[in-house]
Amino acid sequence: MGGDFRSREANTYRLAEISNEIIDQCVAQGVPFGREYSGYLANRTFGGAQVSRTFYARGQTGQQLLLGAYNSLNAQVNAGNVDVFERTEMLDLIVIDGVARGIVVRDMVSGEISSHFGDAVLLCTGGYSNVFYLSTSAKGCNGSAIWRAYKKGAAFANPSFTQIHPTCIPHAGDYQSKLTLMSESLRNDGRVWVPKKTGDNRPAIEIPEDERDYYLERIYPSFGNMVPRDVASRNAKNVCDEGRGVGPTGRAVYLDFASAIERLGVDVIRDRYGNLFEMYEMIIDEDPYENPMMIYPAPHYTMGGLWVDYDLMSNIPGLFVLGEANFSDHGANRLGASALMQGLADGFFVIPNTLGPYIAKGKHPDVDPSCAEVKEAEKGAKDLIEKLLKVNGTKTVTHFHRELGITMIDKCGMARSEEGLNEAIEKIRKLKKEFWSDVKVLGVGESLNQELEKAGRVADYFDLAELMCLDALRRKESCGGHFREEYKTEEGEARRDDENFCHVTVWEHMGEDQAPQAHKEELEFEYVELTQRSYK
Numbered sequence: 001m002g003g004d005f006r007s008r009e010a011n012t013y014r015l016a017e018i019s020n021e022i023i024d025q026c027v028a029q030g031v032p033f034g035r036e037y038s039g040y041l042a043n044r045t046f047g048g049a050q051v052s053r054t055f056y057a058r059g060q061t062g063q064q065l066l067l068g069a070y071n072s073l074n075a076q077v078n079a080g081n082v083d084v085f086e087r088t089e090m091l092d093l094i095v096i097d098g099v100a101r102g103i104v105v106r107d108m109v110s111g112e113i114s115s116h117f118g119d120a121v122l123l124c125t126g127g128y129s130n131v132f133y134l135s136t137s138a139k140g141c142n143g144s145a146i147w148r149a150y151k152k153g154a155a156f157a158n159p160s161f162t163q164i165h166p167t168c169i170p171h172a173g174d175y176q177s178k179l180t181l182m183s184e185s186l187r188n189d190g191r192v193w194v195p196k197k198t199g200d201n202r203p204a205i206e207i208p209e210d211e212r213d214y215y216l217e218r219i220y221p222s223f224g225n226m227v228p229r230d231v232a233s234r235n236a237k238n239v240c241d242e243g244r245g246v247g248p249t250g251r252a253v254y255l256d257f258a259s260a261i262e263r264l265g266v267d268v269i270r271d272r273y274g275n276l277f278e279m280y281e282m283i284i285d286e287d288p289y290e291n292p293m294m295i296y297p298a299p300h301y302t303m304g305g306l307w308v309d310y311d312l313m314s315n316i317p318g319l320f321v322l323g324e325a326n327f328s329d330h331g332a333n334r335l336g337a338s339a340l341m342q343g344l345a346d347g348f349f350v351i352p353n354t355l356g357p358y359i360a361k362g363k364h365p366d367v368d369p370s371c372a373e374v375k376e377a378e379k380g381a382k383d384l385i386e387k388l389l390k391v392n393g394t395k396t397v398t399h400f401h402r403e404l405g406i407t408m409i410d411k412c413g414m415a416r417s418e419e420g421l422n423e424a425i426e427k428i429r430k431l432k433k434e435f436w437s438d439v440k441v442l443g444v445g446e447s448l449n450q451e452l453e454k455a456g457r458v459a460d461y462f463d464l465a466e467l468m469c470l471d472a473l474r475r476k477e478s479c480g481g482h483f484r485e486e487y488k489t490e491e492g493e494a495r496r497d498d499e500n501f502c503h504v505t506v507w508e509h510m511g512e513d514q515a516p517q518a519h520k521e522e523l524e525f526e527y528v529e530l531t532q533r534s535y536k
């Protein structure tokens with residue numbers, strides 16, 4: 001799993017154990033995995049692996065897995081087993097006598113606030129990469145559900161562990177709202193390079209071979225372009241910091257298919273990656289069969305999340321957290337192809353075995369909708385909306401989100417330092433203060449109002465961003481995607497400190513404007529030996 005020894009061994013073991021069943025489950029759901037001529041499922045390599053062991057569906061594995069799961073869900077909706085509440089946003093968790101019993105939601109069309117109750121609550125609300133403003137996540141993905149559960153007492157684990165994916169379309173300008181992921185699979189055949197000279201502005205095809213630096217192949221001869229994502233991203237940043245980046249902003253590197261086309265022929269490359277090449281051409285307006293692609297790392301996945309036990313239950317009884325929303329399996333370095341595997345494992349194989357025993361354990365009397373806990377949670381949600389609308393300042397929500405994102409990617413992104421993180425915390429606090437005195441949220445609460453939705457999320461991001469920085473500051477070592485400038489080897493690689501940091505940092509909310517408290521869950525390794533990762 002490549003968690004860089006910062007994930008629970010037992011969870012990782014379980015995930016590997018059930019991975020075959022996940023593939024069978026997805027095949028049964030109709031996911032069109034790539035196949036050999038014989039009909040057997042095909043495999044390919046992925047970053048961080050030297051053997052072909054990844055099942056795939058062309059360059060669209062994630063999307064196809066999603067469609068498979070979505071089809072199955074719809075079959076259950078059709079059978080009357082599942083009720084779906086579309087365009088509904090969870091605003092708070094209802095905890096009664098210390099047990100999670102429901103959620104408060106807002107109907108995003110009418111603005112109505114209501115509550116839903118149950119014997120248990122399952123949060124499957126995804127990650128928080130959008131804290132960085134620009135990320136590959138959909139705009140609807142946000143951290144509010146887990147953040148508000150955290151404020152209700154659910155512990156948050158390893159918030160600073162985030163993955164910055166190396167293979168994305170570079171940032172083009174200040175008014176962009178999203179970044180586009182190109183598939184990691186492209187590094188199977190594409191070669192990453194930058195010019196050897198700084199400030200070399202010649203078009204890529206005019207730069208001769210001996211003036212190109214295929215830096216991943218040079219620094220990591222055994223893994224080459226297939227180093228793990230954190231290593232590929234960090235090295236792209238390094239060469240751009242040296243002034244050797246390409247493209248209009250100088251923050252991009254080439255991903256070149258010329259030698260693969262020469263070796264395999266254009267038809268093979270089109271067959272493998274045609275859809276991705278088309279997407280690239282539509283966005284960049286350049287033909288990647290003729291010119292190398294330009295790529296740059298982008299925030300993509302968050303390994304941190306709400307703390308859960310082996311049964312996926314948080315420290316609040318009855319609150320279960322699944323998928324990217326929890327912290328469970330990835331440690332500091334989520335490799336490719338393992339996010340959906342974990343989400344599918346959690347949903348299809350773990351929770352069906354752990355939720356039943358929890359429900360069978362105790363009595364769950366009906367929740368009285370007029371009880372103090374429900375009324376308080378509903379009032380809290382309404383008060384927050386009113387407070388946001390009342391500020392009536394001069395700056396848009398997006399202005400604050402963008403400023404926050406710039407700080408986060410710069411100070412708590414691919415490289416972090418004590419000085420930078422302290423600066424970031426100060427900046428975040430200032431921005432938050434300014435937000436609450438000068439944000440302008442147009443419209444009203446009782447109707448469709450996307451500015452209001454965004455405002456609520458950005459208000460949460462300030463506190464979440466601060467916790468990410470505190471977590472990164474506390475972890476005085478480098479591991480996987482968490483790279484502290486002060487803790488590196490002579491060769492510039494991540495230097496772990498197993499003696500002092502072989503643990504999960506678990507944060508407890510201590511109240512509004514109070515410092516959160518850090519706890520430790522020590523990690524025990526029974527089967528694997530802690531060793532230094534090397535891709536050289």
Ligand SMILES: Cc1cc2nc3c(=O)[nH]c(=O)nc-3n(C[C@H](O)[C@H](O)[C@H](O)COP(=O)(O)OP(=O)(O)OC[C@H]3O[C@@H](n4cnc5c(N)ncnc54)[C@H](O)[C@@H]3O)c2cc1C
Nearest residue numbers: 061062089090125126136140145181323324337338339340
């Ligand atoms: C472009 C792209 C490609 C990817 N490709 C791969 C891949 O090939 N392989 C792989 O393993 N992983 C891949 N990933 C990562 C993977 O898709 C995610 O980690 C995974 O989808 C997470 O699943 P999830 O169900 O936990 O959360 P999500 O898929 O993020 O779903 C969470 C849902 O909850 C909703 N939600 C959030 N907050 C609230 C709230 N307060 N109230 C109500 N609803 C809420 C969100 O709108 C969303 O619909 C990819 C990600 C991206 C962005």
